[in-house]
Amino acid sequence: MMFSKACEYAIRAAIFLSANSGDGVLVGISDISSEIGAPKHFTAKILQVLTRKRLVSSQKGVNGGFYLDAVQKGRPVIDIVIAIDGDNIFKGCGLGLRECSEKEPCPLHHKFLAVRSGLTQLLTESTIGSLAHSLESGSSFLKKS
Amino acid sequence: MMFSKACEYAIRAAIFLSANSGDGVLVGISDISSEIGAPKHFTAKILQVLTRKRLVSSQKGVNGGFYLDAVQKGRPVIDIVIAIDGDNIFKGCGLGLRECSEKEPCPLHHKFLAVRSGLTQLLTESTIGSLAHSLESGSSFLKKS
DNA sequence: ATACTTAAAGACCTTTTTATCCTTTAACGA
DNA sequence: TCGTTAAAGGATAAAAAGGTCTTTAAGTAT
Numbered sequence: 432m433m434f435s436k437a438c439e440y441a442i443r444a445a446i447f448l449s450a451n452s453g454d455g456v457l458v459g460i461s462d463i464s465s466e467i468g469a470p471k472h473f474t475a476k477i478l479q480v481l482t483r484k485r486l487v488s489s490q491k492g493v494n495g496g497f498y499l500d501a502v503q504k505g506r507p508v509i510d511i512v513i514a515i516d517g518d519n520i521f522k523g524c525g526l527g528l529r530e531c532s533e534k535e536p537c538p539l540h541h542k543f544l545a546v547r548s549g550l551t552q553l554l555t556e557s558t559i560g561s562l563a564h565s566l567e568s569g570s571s572f573l574k575k576s
Numbered sequence: 577m578m579f580s581k582a583c584e585y586a587i588r589a590a591i592f593l594s595a596n597s598g599d600g601v602l603v604g605i606s607d608i609s610s611e612i613g614a615p616k617h618f619t620a621k622i623l624q625v626l627t628r629k630r631l632v633s634s635q636k637g638v639n640g641g642f643y644l645d646a647v648q649k650g651r652p653v654i655d656i657v658i659a660i661d662g663d664n665i666f667k668g669c670g671l672g673l674r675e676c677s678e679k680e681p682c683p684l685h686h687k688f689l690a691v692r693s694g695l696t697q698l699l700t701e702s703t704i705g706s707l708a709h710s711l712e713s714g715s716s717f718l719k720k721s
Numbered sequence: 722a723t724a725c726t727t728a729a730a731g732a733c734c735t736t737t738t739t740a741t742c743c744t745t746t747a748a749c750g751a
Numbered sequence: 752t753c754g755t756t757a758a759a760g761g762a763t764a765a766a767a768a769g770g771t772c773t774t775t776a777a778g779t780a781t
Contacts, residue, residue: 459756459757459758460757460758475758475759476760478758479758479759479760482758482759483759489757489758489759490757490758491756491757491758491759492755492756492757492758493755493756493757494756494757495756495757495758496757496758497758
């Protein structure tokens with residue numbers, strides 16, 4: 432809708448991991464991908480990126496898997512978005528004009544700014560952990576995509 | 577940033593046409609594409625779609641070209657966006673969840689709604705003509721992409 | 722009429738995104 | 752230390768988006 436598929440998967444995976452890992456509990460890709468309804472190998476790729484960027488932790492070998500530590504659960508969702516999709520959504524002109532700026536704004540410039548800052552704010556003030564927490568009450572909203 | 581390239585080109589083309597056509601004045605694709613800084617043939621394809629959907633008017637043959645009539649200049653920008661990108665930006669879950677709804681909302685559901693309605697509103701209350709008008713004052717912001 | 726200009730249409734190519742597979746690497750347990 | 756297990760990583764494939772080119776046909780001026 433607004434993010435790439437990869438980014439949606441990433442957010443869902445992070446939320447799922449926040450709710451279901453930690454304190455020595457790890458989760459494998461098969462579990463993650465089936466729970467968030469994303470293709471297994473694609474999910475693996477995405478988790479790889481997030482792991483490399485230290486937004487997710489991983490453990491190889493027997494009983495290995497992925498998990499989030501306390502710090503990672505406290506990260507804002509916007510970190511995930513930027514790690515996967517970059518920050519193009521948050522900067523640049525809505526009409527794709529290079530020349531557009533405060534000094535020479537395109538006709539929609541200021542209105543776009545408002546929408547965008549709303550988006551930035553919501554993604555910044557929502558942490559992975561807080562989102563995971565808000566679904567604790569049995570509502571397994573992540574099941575089936 | 578938020579729209580596809582095709583959609584950005586479409587909006588720019590519409591604004592340009594609104595400012596530079598009408599009352600028997602037509603503009604050819606070469607002029608349009610160079611003024612809005614978009615690939616010529618790709619622009620032609622996009623204009624074709626807009627024409628078929630009656631958001632833009634065209635005239636074949638000698639001295640032919642594209643133009644907007646009064647009604648078309650009064651159309652809200654959202655019509656262009658929907659014609660090219662569809663309405664996926666305006667509906668559907670931000671996390672791509674099919675199950676997400678008012679009853680079983682995803683953790684970001686309500687916050688996304690606010691952002692989205694802001695976007696919808698801005699695109700609905702801005703008409704092609706009004707945007708074209710706001711750049712009348714010499715600022716050829718469309719030049720060069 | 723007809724010749725010329727220009728949009729319409731559609732075939733085609735390239736790049737990016739999405740998705741899959743397979744090999745390598747590392748961790749751990751026995 | 753050896754074997755199992757799971758992530759890391761590279762290589763490939765399919766689909767969608769972005770972009771180019773050629774042909775067709777409509778309209779207009781002459």
